[in-house]
Amino acid sequence: MADEIFEYAPAPESRAVVSLRSSYDLFIDGEFTPASGEERITTLNPADEEPLAEVAVASEADIDRAVRAARRAFEEVWGPMPGAERGKYLFRISRIIQERARELAVLETLDNGKPIKETRDVDIPLAAAHFFYHAGWADKLEHAGLGPAPRPLGVAAQVIPWNFPLLMLAWKIAPALATGNTVVLKPAETTPLTALLFAEICQEAGLPPGVVNIVTGAASTGRALVAHPGTDKVAFTGSTAVGREIARTVAGTDRRLTLELGGKGANIVYDDAAIDQAVEGVVTGIFFNQGHVCCAGSRLLVQESVAEEFLPRLRARIERLRVGDPLDKNTDVGAINSAAQLARIRDLAATGEQEGATAWSPACDLPERGYWFAPTVFTGVSQAHRVAREEIFGPVLSVLTFRTPEEAVLKANNTPYGLSAGVWTEKGSRMLWTANRLRAGVVWSNTFNKFDPASPFGGYKESGYGREGGRHGLEAYLDG
Known part of the structure; x- marks a missing residue:
């Protein structure tokens, strides 16, 4: 019984509430x-x-x-x-x-x-x-x-x-x-x-x-x-x-x-971070709205000492994401907005593999019609890879590692963008030290993609x- 997987029954929202003109x-x-x-x-x-x-x-x-x-x-x-x-x-x-x-x-x-x-x-x-x-x-x-x-x-x-x-x-x-x-x-x-x-x-x-x-x-x-x-x-x-x-x-x-404008936000996970909480934040940071977010945390910087523990948990969480009908209330990842955007995502993902990074995606059946791209994680990424430098604007995460806080900040700031970042740590002093050195308009502390009308946003x-x-x-x- 413990190994049994329970499938979600479809829970579609009705389209009847919308009256579209031709x-x-x-x-x-x-x-x-x-x-x-x-x-x-x-x-x-x-x-x-x-x-x-x-x-x-x-x-x-x-x-x-x-x-x-x-x-x-x-x-x-x-x-x-x-x-x-x-x-x-x-x-x-x-x-x-x-x-x-x-x-x-x-x-x-x-x-x-x-x-x-x-x-x-x-x-x-x-x-x-x-x-x-x-x-x-x-x-x-x-x-x-x-x-x-x-x-x-x-x-x-x-x-x-x-x-x-x-x-x-x-x-x-x-x-x-x-x-x-x-x-x-x-x-x-x-x-x-x-x-x-x-x-x-x-x-x-x-x-x-x-x-x-x-x-x-x-x-x-x-x-x-x-x-x-x-x-x-x-x-x-x-x-x-x-x-x-x-x-x-x-x-x-x-x-x-x-x-x-665009962004290539860094999500920094230190070795003292609450791992499961950070995993949820990383998933939200890049797969919310199919990654169609200018402030998406599309670069994961994880400290080397916890990378071997963190990445398997991240993959396990991504495997539980449900990709499919956007009107289904169970769906986590919907459709790519257009054929043109899907083509760009595919092109940059292919480039990542050509440049030597390793791509991983969960096993998921994508619908035959529409514009779809499975959640994808690249490991073995260097700062020279296009997937680490260019805004993909899709459900694609690039993983890099670091040893010291100074290296984390250096890598996070090594981008022409400066819109957002996230920092995951239990130490308040480390959080403030890092946030003060990040060249980003918004820095989230132990969370990501949280917005409030009273809080200014920009890069x-x-x-x-x-x-x-x-x-x-x-x-x-x-x-x-």
């Missing part, structure tokens, strides 16, 4: 309005490659319409509105997100491919929390330590990625609205649906027309939005390569810019600049 227009000036052109993008369910809906592609003319609507709303309504009144709208949006949480969670899972338990328990509650938190700041900006009379910048152009579609929307829109700015936001082309549902939430909340505008499309739409001279602030979350392009576009103008070096969340995140949207 086609979506742009959201400009408080209304859904057709794009000026005929081009449309079909968004797919990455778990089975079935089409979900078509969305319009915004042209430069559409971007101009959206920016003009945002400018008018800023000058006539939202900018002059007292902070307490703005806060009421944000509270209302937060409440509606909570009321429609199940609908949003299922839609996010369908469009993105991540497990329903993550959208249900992490993404949607955090999105609501960001609006709730920033609603409280709306009438207290003079007490934020950012000057005696901080003023909104004006119109914010915001471009968000596909890995946390609604949560990244909340990270961008909530502080912008709380500080009195208006918004033109472009969601990722592969995951636009929760942003368009959020447009309906803005209507339900009675948000004045033009305060939030959502324009869909691909890279050309994003470039047009970033380049539009009528915006006062650009906020981008995504790849470092695109971030560089945006920085070049904004350079030489008086527009503000914040960038939250150094090629991970971008500026902070989102907390009092520090307000600064990017205020002048004075």
Whole structure:
């Protein structure tokens, strides 16, 4: 009986709670309005490659319409509105997100491919929390330590990625609205649906027309939005390569810019760490959201004296991860978001083996349709390997070892990125010593991937600049 393995019965979440339209227009000036052109993008369910809906592609003319609507709303309504009144709208949006949480969670899972338990328990509650938190700041900006009379910048152009579609929307829109700015936001082309549902939430909340505008499309739409001279602030979350392009576009103008870019986070496990707790943290750090996390702990640095004990326990834990239908509440690892991202993960994983590292994956049956990649661990990795240097943005962990704390810090900082890190130790002095020497915007202590709206998030070096969340995140949207 002790050796018997109990299988989980399927526990699928119903899709009936979501009412998808076959086609979506742009959201400009408080209304859904057709794009000026005929081009449309079909968004797919990455778990089975079935089409979900078509969305319009915004042209430069559409971007101009959206920016003009945002400018008018800023000058006539939202900018002059007292902070307490703005806060009421944000509270209302937060409440509606909570009321429609199940609908949003299922839609996010369908469009993105991540497990329903993550959208249900992490993404949607955090999105609501960001609006709730920033609603409280709306009438207290003079007490934020950012000057005696901080003023909104004006119109914010915001471009968000596909890995946390609604949560990244909340990270961008909530502080912008709380500080009195208006918004033109472009969601990722592969995951636009929760942003368009959020447009309906803005209507339900009675948000004045033009305060939030959502324009869909691909890279050309994003470039047009970033380049539009009528915006006062650009906020981008995504790849470092695109971030560089945006920085070049904004350079030489008086527009503000914040960038939250890639990462290659180190998870440092010392010899005195609670092993089982650290194993759970490492698994969460790299396999949460299929590794589609900019701050993922994709490099494991484990002290040599415990490596032989730690790695077998890590493999045993990974073998218990359930890969499959994202709508099944038992699923731990869902689908890769797109065919293009799957191709990149496969290419970098193949390169790791070609360069001499050893790849290991648990035995798991991957679905025949959709975009899937099994959780993978590379051992025998050196700092010269591409899998240790480049952001894979998938469920791939590279394992390195170290002997001394100094070597751990040296290896952790040996990266062009500087977004996140984790440290596992029972000694408070060692934790603080290490954290003070890590060049990372976020350092987690005996945990990983924990977020709070009151805590600022951002990186150094090629991970971008500026902070989102907390009092520090307000600064990017205020002048004075």
